[in-house]
Amino acid sequence: xxxxxxxxxxxxxxxxxxxxxxxxxxxxxxxxxxxxxxxxxxxxxxxxxxxxxxxxxxxxxxxxxxxxxxxxxxxxxxxxxxxxxxxxxxxxxxxxxxxxxxxxxxxxxxxxxxxxxxxxxxxxxxxxxxxxxxxxxxxxxxxxxxxxxxxxxxxxxxxxxxxxxxxxxxxxxxxxxxxxxxxxxxxxxxxxxxxxxxxxxxxxxxxxxxxxxxxxxxxxxxxxxxxxxxxxxxxxxxxxxxxxxxxxxxxxxxxxxxxxxxxxxxxxxxxxxxxxxxxxxxxxxxxxxxxxxxxxxxxxxxxxxxxxxxxxxxxxxxxxxxxxxxxxxxxxxxxxxxxxxxxxxxxxxxxxxxxxxxxxxxxxxxxxxxxxxxxxxxxxxxxxxxxxxxxxxxxxxxxxxxxxxxxxxxxxxxxxxxxxxxxxxxxxxxxxxxxxxxxxxxxxxxxxxxxxxxxxxxxxxxxxxxxxxxxxxxxxxxxxxxxxxxxxxxxxxxxxxxxxxxxxxxxxxxxxxxxxxxxxxxxxxxxxxxxxxxxxxxxxxx
Amino acid sequence: xxxxxxxxxxxxxxxxxxxxxxxxxxxxxxxxxxxxxxxxxxxxxxxxxxxxxxxxxxxxxxxxxxxxxxxxxxxxxxxxxxxxxxxxxxxxxxxxxxxxxxxxxxxxxxxxxxxxxxxxxxxxxxxxxxxxxxxxxxxxxxxxxxxxxxxxxxxxxxxxxxxxxxxxxxxxxxxxxxxxxxxxxxxxxxxxxxxxxxxxxxxxxxxxxxxxxxxxxxxxxxxxxxxxxxxxxxxxxxxxxxxxxxxxxxxxxxxxxxxxxxxxxxxxxxxxxxxxxxxxxxxxxxxxxxxxxxxxxxxxxxxxxxxxxxxxxxxxxxxxxxxxxxxxxxxxxxxxxxxxxxxxxxxxxxxxxxxxxxxxxxxxxxxxxxxxxxxxxxxxxxxxxxxxxxxxxxxxxxxxxxxxxxxxxxxxxxxx
Numbered sequence: 001x002x003x004x005x006x007x008x009x010x011x012x013x014x015x016x017x018x019x020x021x022x023x024x025x026x027x028x029x030x031x032x033x034x035x036x037x038x039x040x041x042x043x044x045x046x047x048x049x050x051x052x053x054x055x056x057x058x059x060x061x062x063x064x065x066x067x068x069x070x071x072x073x074x075x076x077x078x079x080x081x082x083x084x085x086x087x088x089x090x091x092x093x094x095x096x097x098x099x100x101x102x103x104x105x106x107x108x109x110x111x112x113x114x115x116x117x118x119x120x121x122x123x124x125x126x127x128x129x130x131x132x133x134x135x136x137x138x139x140x141x142x143x144x145x146x147x148x149x150x151x152x153x154x155x156x157x158x159x160x161x162x163x164x165x166x167x168x169x170x171x172x173x174x175x176x177x178x179x180x181x182x183x184x185x186x187x188x189x190x191x192x193x194x195x196x197x198x199x200x201x202x203x204x205x206x207x208x209x210x211x212x213x214x215x216x217x218x219x220x221x222x223x224x225x226x227x228x229x230x231x232x233x234x235x236x237x238x239x240x241x242x243x244x245x246x247x248x249x250x251x252x253x254x255x256x257x258x259x260x261x262x263x264x265x266x267x268x269x270x271x272x273x274x275x276x277x278x279x280x281x282x283x284x285x286x287x288x289x290x291x292x293x294x295x296x297x298x299x300x301x302x303x304x305x306x307x308x309x310x311x312x313x314x315x316x317x318x319x320x321x322x323x324x325x326x327x328x329x330x331x332x333x334x335x336x337x338x339x340x341x342x343x344x345x346x347x348x349x350x351x352x353x354x355x356x357x358x359x360x361x362x363x364x365x366x367x368x369x370x371x372x373x374x375x376x377x378x379x380x381x382x383x384x385x386x387x388x389x390x391x392x393x394x395x396x397x398x399x400x401x402x403x404x405x406x407x408x409x410x411x412x413x414x415x416x417x418x419x420x421x422x423x424x425x426x427x428x429x430x431x432x433x434x435x436x437x438x439x440x441x442x443x444x445x446x447x448x449x450x451x452x453x454x455x456x457x458x459x460x461x462x463x464x465x466x467x468x469x470x471x472x473x474x475x476x477x478x479x480x481x482x483x484x485x486x487x488x489x490x491x492x493x494x495x496x497x498x499x500x501x502x503x504x505x506x507x508x509x510x511x512x513x514x515x516x517x518x519x520x521x522x523x524x525x526x527x528x529x530x531x532x533x534x535x536x537x538x539x540x541x542x
Numbered sequence: 543x544x545x546x547x548x549x550x551x552x553x554x555x556x557x558x559x560x561x562x563x564x565x566x567x568x569x570x571x572x573x574x575x576x577x578x579x580x581x582x583x584x585x586x587x588x589x590x591x592x593x594x595x596x597x598x599x600x601x602x603x604x605x606x607x608x609x610x611x612x613x614x615x616x617x618x619x620x621x622x623x624x625x626x627x628x629x630x631x632x633x634x635x636x637x638x639x640x641x642x643x644x645x646x647x648x649x650x651x652x653x654x655x656x657x658x659x660x661x662x663x664x665x666x667x668x669x670x671x672x673x674x675x676x677x678x679x680x681x682x683x684x685x686x687x688x689x690x691x692x693x694x695x696x697x698x699x700x701x702x703x704x705x706x707x708x709x710x711x712x713x714x715x716x717x718x719x720x721x722x723x724x725x726x727x728x729x730x731x732x733x734x735x736x737x738x739x740x741x742x743x744x745x746x747x748x749x750x751x752x753x754x755x756x757x758x759x760x761x762x763x764x765x766x767x768x769x770x771x772x773x774x775x776x777x778x779x780x781x782x783x784x785x786x787x788x789x790x791x792x793x794x795x796x797x798x799x800x801x802x803x804x805x806x807x808x809x810x811x812x813x814x815x816x817x818x819x820x821x822x823x824x825x826x827x828x829x830x831x832x833x834x835x836x837x838x839x840x841x842x843x844x845x846x847x848x849x850x851x852x853x854x855x856x857x858x859x860x861x862x863x864x865x866x867x868x869x870x871x872x873x874x875x876x877x878x879x880x881x882x883x884x885x886x887x888x889x890x891x892x893x894x895x896x897x898x899x900x901x902x903x904x905x906x907x908x909x910x911x912x913x914x915x916x917x918x919x920x921x922x923x924x925x926x927x928x929x930x931x932x933x934x935x936x937x938x939x940x941x942x943x944x945x946x947x948x949x950x951x952x953x954x955x956x957x958x
Contacts, residue, residue: 018655029657032655034654034655034656034657034658035637035656035657035658035659036637036640036641036653036654036656036659037641037654037655039633039634039636039637039638039641040634040637040638040641042613042634042637043632043634043635043637043638043829044638046632046634046829046831047829050831052611052612052613052632054612054613056612056613270582270585272574272585273582273584273585275574276571276573276574276585276586276587277571278570278571278587279569279570279571372584
């Protein structure tokens with residue numbers, strides 16, 4: 001018997017059997033070992049030596065010598081013991097990590113500048129009060145230190161797209177707020193809008209972070225507009241809220257302390273956290289798209305030969321729709337507001353396109369786990385949700401079916417749409433997105449409008465024009481208390497603002513019809529919209 | 543919200559082993575290299591009972607392992623929450639898990655050094671693997687592979703005939719167990735029957751009473767105390783046929799879950815009301831090279847208690863019931879068996895109670911006991927129940943009999 005094995009066994013016996021001086025040739029039971037402690041010893045031998053020592057035949061007479069000989073014999077028979085299972089490698093800080101399949105979609109877009117600009121994301125706020133710009137600069141640095149994804153560089157290694165976290169010391173000199181004083185300008189907000197568009201046209205060099213910009217415009221006495229724009233490969237929209245909360249906390253702390261506190265530990269990033277799908281997920285999506293999605297055409301205008309990303313947005317409060325009545329309908333049908341408003345959008349597309357098989361992009365947050373809640377990173381997966389409208393079916397049943405379909409889609413929501421697109425091998429069309437040209441999203445109480453007495457600052461989220469549109473038409477419905485607002489982002493090559501306003505009004509009419517008539521069929525809703533479309537088309541033609 | 547207890551590195555190692563060596567896990571997408579176990583582990587898809595049921599045995603046993611290996615023990619779940627689940631566990635892992643659980647309760651730790659654990663099990667027949675509901679079986683017929691004697695009982699406990707109760711009582715003595723591993727409801731029935739019939743328990747034995755299977759209500763504990771207090775240490779056990787011992791109550795009466803042999807995750811249930819601080823337990827086994835369980839959803843709901851006076855480092859929790867036993871009120875609030883028990887307490891006039899949630903939002907509270915309640919006691923309880931249930935549609939019924947579930951278990955909260 002090897003000395004090593006004997007020593008380890010003796011230590012284990014002392015620890016588990018609580019026998020200080022074991023006689024190796026005497027029965028362990030007679031030396032006081034209980035059956036439970038002997039079983040614990042067997043468990044430990046299995047863990048440490050990967051050998052099952054079967055005591056069942058020898059329990060009363062088992063000795064330490066016998067156990068040691070058995071262990072040695074089994075290990076020799078197994079060629080020195082089964083190797084411990086290899087563990088998944090841990091990632092080292094600063095190591096290049098392959099992009100996730102969610103990120104790959106945006107990596108591919110670097111080849112086409114207009115697409116890249118369209119996938120710049122961000123948010124703007126109007127700030128009233130004594131904003132301390134020096135503190136804002138410090139906040140920016142601290143945020144980047146806290147969120148490693150904000151300092152990622154993206155590049156290729158041997159043909160594989162990877163990202164690498166750039167050390168803080170390297171990136172810190174390039175972290176600058178872009179401050180412009182427009183307070184003397186004749187129309188500062190118009191100028192902000194223009195500069196904001198220009199900012200969104202930025203084509204970031206992905207290999208040289210930061211891949212974001214922060215602009216601060218002074219638009220009047222104690223009035224500021226603060227905008228952040230970031231390329232989508234870095235993060236999704238959820239991070240806006242993460243950063244906003246962190247920024248507020250840091251600003252408050254820095255204002256109170258004057259000097260930065262000890263830098264907190266950076267939030268770990270795991271870009272692959274959102275893409276670990278199962279074979280079942282993949283099968284579900286492939287089954288959904290056994291036939292390719294149908295291309296929808298809403299606009300009578302000729303579609304450009306190459307997809308245009310030039311766009312505008314149209315904002316409208318849906319005054320004709322009572323939120324409390326919508327809530328009532330939602331409860332009656334046992335669906336979510338998100339499903340209800342999505343169903344109305346799907347019906348809108350059916351009515352306007354004349355196509356009963358409709359696929360709509362629906363962003364899925366894809367942040368199920370607590371550990372990624374506070375992480376800046378790209379997890380959102382826009383899912384192609386496909387619905388078929390049967391005209392004779394009750395609209396209530398259609399809404400329930402939409403709800404069921406959304407739930408299933410979310411259940412399989414980790415499967416990256418980019419992968420689906422590649423798996424389906426859809427024919428390349430330069431003037432359309434591969435899976436869908438229309439996107440819908442519903443939010444509740446997400447618009448920030450706060451006053452901080454402590455900081456003497458009022459912060460209101462505002463919409464500024466970006467000059468881009470990812471899809472033909474995207475509809476974002478936001479509920480704030482009893483108010484329902486619509487933001488439509490549209491491709492200017494296909495729609496005018498008036499046309500989009502009309503489309504939004506059709507959307508409102510669908511919701512009103514659903515509220516007003518519990519027995520209406522899908523066909524009934526579609527007819528309502530089409531009856532409105534004919535006169536407006538004639539009007540346009542005139 | 544998510545909280546976790548135990549050794550994350552060990553859990554990650556377990557998952558890595560499973561994804562390499564167990565066919566069911568191997569059929570899933572491989573684990574992606576993660577920046578840390580903390581980042582990667584949470585992304586591993588959860589598993590549940592159907593995964594293990596459908597894939598048993600070939601899909602869930604590690605490569606090279608067999609159900610015929612030494613020390614492999616086989617257990618069946620009662621099947622009350624769906625189809626039966628067959629689980630296999632190494633006997634030494636069971637012992638290790640039990641030993642680590644026992645460490646939280648000093649009054650029971652003597653069991654660790656008992657030369658041999660002799661256990662008698664008295665619970666719903668479907669929880670065992672022998673024909674204990676058959677009145678013609680002998681003691682030998684009902685001894686399990688690990689030496690546990692299963693006492694005879696009918697599925698519908700309250701209809702068990704006297705000869706069978708008498709045999710259970712006698713075997714509880716003649717087998718000379720040092721552990722009574724019992725359903726508290728079953729033991730309370732036996733205690734009452736013994737008292738009524740003049741059968742005397744031998745109080746000089748060194749016995750521990752471990753309560754499991756059914757929610758140990760305060761009313762049941764009050765009845766058990768009439769026999770055990772000052773004689774036999776009593777503690778509630780959290781056990782599952784998939785794992786064996788998962789937790790044990792300390793001397794303060796708080797359940798502690800074993801975070802040494804398992805990595806424990808608690809996922810907070812979504813609820814609109816702050817009072818519903820409820821967490822579902824998700825378990826990952828540690829060091830199980832036979833049939834590892836990775837992020838296994840238990841459907842068991844707990845409240846987390848924070849630090850316990852007993853000083854144990856294992857997390858203290860209060861079991862609230864199974865997911866299916868929760869009643870959701872129209873307001874969105876949950877009513878759990880645990881909450882119901884806390885409200886009912888242990889008045890002398892209640893031995894057994896059951897709340898039924900009927901269609902249309904009506905509730906029936908049925909109770910039985912050996913004495914009649916005073917009118918004001920009944921009115922007070924009714925008022926408290928109405929507050930809890932946020933409803934006046936409540937009927938209080940004194941009954942003599944409670945039907946048990948098909949599997950022989952008793953449901954504190956029923957929907958029907």
